[in-house]
Amino acid sequence: MIPRRSPIRPATRDGATLTCAGVSVDFGGFRALSDVTATFPAGQVHAVVGQNGAGKTTLSRVMAGLVTPAAGTVQVGDRLLPGGNVSEARRNGVELVHQHFALPPDFTVAECFELFNGEQGTVGAFSRAGLTRRAADLLAGAGAEVAPDAVIGRLPVETLQAVEIARALASCPKVLILDEPTAVLPPPAMRGLFDRLRRLAADGMCVIVVLHKMREVFGVADTACALRAGRLVLEPTPIGELDPATLSRAVVGDVTVEAAGTTPEPATSAPVELEVRELGARSGAHDASAADVSLRIRQGEIVGVAGVEGNGQRSLVEAIVGVTGVRSGSIAIGGTDVSAAPVRERRARGLRVIPFERNVEGVSLSSALWENHAAMDGGRGAFLITPQALKRRCQEALRRWKVSYRSVDQQTGNLSGGNVQKTILAREITDGLRVLVAAHPTRGLDIAAASDVRGALVRAAEAGAAVLVVSADLEEMFEVCHRVLVMLGGRVVATFERPFDAEPVGAAMVGGGGG
Numbered sequence: 001m002i003p004r005r006s007p008i009r010p011a012t013r014d015g016a017t018l019t020c021a022g023v024s025v026d027f028g029g030f031r032a033l034s035d036v037t038a039t040f041p042a043g044q045v046h047a048v049v050g051q052n053g054a055g056k057t058t059l060s061r062v063m064a065g066l067v068t069p070a071a072g073t074v075q076v077g078d079r080l081l082p083g084g085n086v087s088e089a090r091r092n093g094v095e096l097v098h099q100h101f102a103l104p105p106d107f108t109v110a111e112c113f114e115l116f117n118g119e120q121g122t123v124g125a126f127s128r129a130g131l132t133r134r135a136a137d138l139l140a141g142a143g144a145e146v147a148p149d150a151v152i153g154r155l156p157v158e159t160l161q162a163v164e165i166a167r168a169l170a171s172c173p174k175v176l177i178l179d180e181p182t183a184v185l186p187p188p189a190m191r192g193l194f195d196r197l198r199r200l201a202a203d204g205m206c207v208i209v210v211l212h213k214m215r216e217v218f219g220v221a222d223t224a225c226a227l228r229a230g231r232l233v234l235e236p237t238p239i240g241e242l243d244p245a246t247l248s249r250a251v252v253g254d255v256t257v258e259a260a261g262t263t264p265e266p267a268t269s270a271p272v273e274l275e276v277r278e279l280g281a282r283s284g285a286h287d288a289s290a291a292d293v294s295l296r297i298r299q300g301e302i303v304g305v306a307g308v309e310g311n312g313q314r315s316l317v318e319a320i321v322g323v324t325g326v327r328s329g330s331i332a333i334g335g336t337d338v339s340a341a342p343v344r345e346r347r348a349r350g351l352r353v354i355p356f357e358r359n360v361e362g363v364s365l366s367s368a369l370w371e372n373h374a375a376m377d378g379g380r381g382a383f384l385i386t387p388q389a390l391k392r393r394c395q396e397a398l399r400r401w402k403v404s405y406r407s408v409d410q411q412t413g414n415l416s417g418g419n420v421q422k423t424i425l426a427r428e429i430t431d432g433l434r435v436l437v438a439a440h441p442t443r444g445l446d447i448a449a450a451s452d453v454r455g456a457l458v459r460a461a462e463a464g465a466a467v468l469v470v471s472a473d474l475e476e477m478f479e480v481c482h483r484v485l486v487m488l489g490g491r492v493v494a495t496f497e498r499p500f501d502a503e504p505v506g507a508a509m510v511g512g513g514g515g
């Protein structure tokens with residue numbers, strides 16, 4: 001951490017209005033965007049909403065010059081951008097903060113800024129002290145509390161996001177596009193982000209932000225527009241003319257989104273399915289070591305772990321899953337000590353996992369959908385395991401989870417972010433499930449899919465599973481959990497029971513006492 005400096009506002013040039021006219025995008029034979037026409041005026045925050053796979057990321061990438069449209073144009077102010085030319089988009093003031101952070105892990109923050117923003121013709125003229133000073137100013141201006149010489153790969157995810165935003169602001173953009181920036185943020189950091197976006201818009205910038213949650217849209221945006229299956233079904237509309245129900249309908253069509261419903265209390269006599277005793281474990285540089293963590297989850301019970309990212313949640317989850325060694329204490333599944341058991345054995349006992357980083361730990365993006373499914377499913381219980389049988393199983397599971405895909409042979413990396421998450425859920429939430437460890441299970445999912453997942457967690461518990469949910473979304477945890485533990489500095493510092501109150505939970509998350 002660096003000491004707090006007086007924030008230096010980045011010298012934003014005047015913002016500019018961004019206009020898309022008749023934008024269509026094809027991926028092979030698939031039309032991801034169809035004839036999208038929308039105007040995003042300068043000086044406002046514009047929310048872009050839509051279901052998983054609706055085309056939000058694709059539209060963001062077209063606007064930033066990363067995807068060449070098959071038809072249509074993007075205009076910034078009175079300048080027409082050449083399609084698919086990222087340098088020209090940048091030169092004309094368009095910056096994109098990606099859904100998945102793209103900074104090189106071995107670089108320092110200051111080095112990343114220069115890598116992405118080095119001004120033309122000045123190569124060789126930088127001193128390291130100059131770089132550091134410039135980076136410190138940019139970070140302070142973006143409200144990011146991180147040292148310029150911090151190494152990217154060692155930063156927690158929410159700090160990474162602040163660095164990405166500072167990087168994007170370094171070139172004084174006229175248009176800032178953020179693709180799902182809230183997916184990784186705990187509530188206090190999200191409020192900070194929203195304040196920052198509102199200030200940038202007040203300074204004249206055109207801010208376009210992809211969001212899923214209605215309360216976020218109504219918390220930050222001046223206008224909202226909605227995409228459905230690649231078409232703009234609601235043009236950017238002043239937020240005062242909308243309400244959450246109308247906007248949700250635009251997103252999902254006439255489908256009703258059901259609440260997960262209250263999870264029934266498990267019988268007090270229900271056996272303990274997952275028991276962690278005085279656990280000590282260390283996952284890596286991003287996370288505090290789990291220290292002396294004890295928890296018991298009975299069959300039919302859903303327990304949440306709240307906490308600011310990096311406070312030992314990952315160490316706890318990875319120790320239960322078996323990818324991080326247990327240093328002290330023990331872990332038992334269904335009464336059997338598995339502290340030293342390999343991952344495979346834990347899975348055979350009914351342990352299923354929704355990992356923290358879907359693209360790294362959950363799937364191989366370069367593999368076919370059916371291969372990722374089979375890698376963990378392995379044709380459980382099938383009489384004859386053939387590729388055809390595995391593909392069929394994959395097809396059935398993906399259909400059940402309403403994954404939007406074209407063929408089980410397609411590369412997983414070609415799915416939208418939310419659909420990748422759904423493929424993991426389809427593989428993990430299955431019949432043999434006894435203990436489910438779910439890290440951010442609804443991260444990046446649209447409202448309908450997120451509600452399906454919450455419903456699936458409740459149903460898994462009703463069917464007798466023990467469920468551990470790690471989430472930054474307190475409302476979501478309060479909806480489905482029986483108990484919520486708060487982790488801070490690797491320890492469980494507070495436990496809360498129904499009925500939940502966000503204030504003491506939030507206070508415990510930042511070390512302000514607890515229940």
Ligand SMILES: Nc1ncnc2c1ncn2[C@@H]1O[C@H](COP(=O)(O)OP(=O)(O)OP(=O)(O)O)[C@@H](O)[C@H]1O
Pocket residue numbers: 027028030032050051052053054055056057058059404414415416417418419444446
């Ligand atoms: N490189 C690609 N090759 C093939 N298809 C792609 C590619 N990128 C995106 N698609 C497809 O285009 C559609 C739109 O994807 P996009 O990522 O824009 O959706 P999204 O609205 O951002 O979804 P999410 O909320 O899940 O992030 C999806 O069906 C996706 O599978």
